[in-house]
Amino acid sequence: MAKSKNFLLLISLLAFFPLCFSSKTIGGYLYPQFYDHSCPKAQEIVKSIVAKAVAKEARMAASLLRLHFHDCFVKGCDASVLLDGSGSIITEKISNPNRNSARGFEVLDEIKDALEKECPHTVSCADILTLAARHSTVLTGGPSWEVPLGRRDSRGASLSGSNNDIPAPNNTFETILTKFKRQGLNIVDLVALSGSHTIGNARCTSFRQRLYNQTGNGRPDYTIDQSFAAQLRRRCPRSGGDQNLFFLDFVSPTKFDNSYFKNLLAYKGLLNSDQVLLTKNQQAMELVKQYAENQELFFVQFAKSMIKMGNISPLTGSRGEIRKNCRKINS
Structure with a gap:
């Protein structure tokens, strides 16, 4: 069993390194140690709250994993799926793939609140969502992997992108x-x-x-x-x-x-x-x-493939922002 886990970790790392150094964007790239100094307890906090939520409702693991998927396929992994509607934003939550089915937002709110208390204005909602997807997989018996971090949050959403870019159950x-x-x-x-x-x-x-x-x-x-x-x-x-x-x-x-x-x-x-x-x-x-x-x-x-998907068009460096509340852009 130990050999198997080590093998999985090695493969995950091998998958990560090419992505890390080939995906440079304006201002930087993603890497697992991004919060080691600025918020060393970040991953522990995410894991603890996800574990509590999944223990309360087993279905929540799949819901969080699905949210990450639905986020990354629309404008990249930028937490746009978490934005509520406002004067300037039409929320992706009302799109055909998400309406009446996207869930887990309250769990992510709880994680964000805890992280803002621990290290204010540091950990992005996009990274929270990515980590929550990994922890959900592990908690239900699936593989683990090193999550490249350093994403920032978008200041907008795309209803049309959500309707058109996410694969549908009835698609060919x-x-x-x-x-x-x-x-x-x-x-x-x-x-x-x-x-x-x-x-x-x-x-x-x-x-x-x-x-x-x-x-x-x-x-x-x-x-x-x-x-x-x-x-x-x-x-x-x-x-x-x-x-x-x-x-x-x-x-x-x-x-x-x-x-x-x-x-x-x-x-x-x-x-x-x-x-x-x-x-x-x-x-x-x-x-x-x-x-x-x-x-x-x-x-x-x-x-x-999860590492690869999590690397779709991330906002890094000075692009985007670190939202204080995952449901709305900073004022």
């Missing part, structure tokens, strides 16, 4: 891959990061069309196991029940493992965007099979 494989490529991510990142659906929930409205042949061509969806579909229909009727929640991974819904990929092989992926990884692309299918067979391989790649 090609559309999803195109959205990943726009962010500098590849097909390996797509499959590995989709593995985060080993924890969390999805609403009935996110996959109903798969249960009732609403695919646009009138033909049944043969990419879902029919007994599994029948089971889902009990709580996801043809109309109504839109907000009813279902586990993304019905085998081990609160444990970060590789059963998500095993479910895909059994045609029991909940979302269309999950199952197309097996049915629409040869390379993606091979990766699904590899991760289903080898959990450590999945963990290593997931850590690499």
Whole structure:
């Protein structure tokens, strides 16, 4: 076990170094020791509050991980998703991917309040969100990695970006891959990061069309196991029940493992965007099979891809700001 953890750490570090030195932006780059002197207890504070929140509600781990994803795919990892609406800002929280489903904001508020008391005006909301995603993964049994830090917070949001850039459950494989490529991510990142659906929930409205042949061509969806579909229909009727929640991974819904990929092989992926990884692309299918067979391989790649995603267009140096309140820009 110790050897395995050391191996994962080594791989994570190897993944980090090229990003660190190749991603220089105006005023600096990201590196794990960014707060070692300015706020040495920062990571400990984030970890403690996330642990308390996940202990209270296991689903919160997936919610925080999802928020990080939805943040990075819109203008980069800049905490724009955390901004409430105001006179000058139209919040991303009302976008199609976030409305009635994005959650965990109160946990991030608590972390920010604690950090402002410990080291005022020092730790960005963007870094808090990135660290919370890592801790959520670890707390549920997934891999750990060194988180490059030093992001600053945006002074604006993008509702259109949130609506258009975040992959949707009903997107085709090609559309999803195109959205990943726009962010500098590849097909390996797509499959590995989709593995985060080993924890969390999805609403009935996110996959109903798969249960009732609403695919646009009138033909049944043969990419879902029919007994599994029948089971889902009990709580996801043809109309109504839109907000009813279902586990993304019905085998081990609160444990970060590789059963998500095993479910895909059994045609029991909940979302269309999950199952197309097996049915629409040869390379993606091979990766699904590899991760289903080898959990450590999945963990290593997931850590690499999370570092890569967390490195999408960060604001550093004098760009952006360090928000005092994650919900609003500084006055």
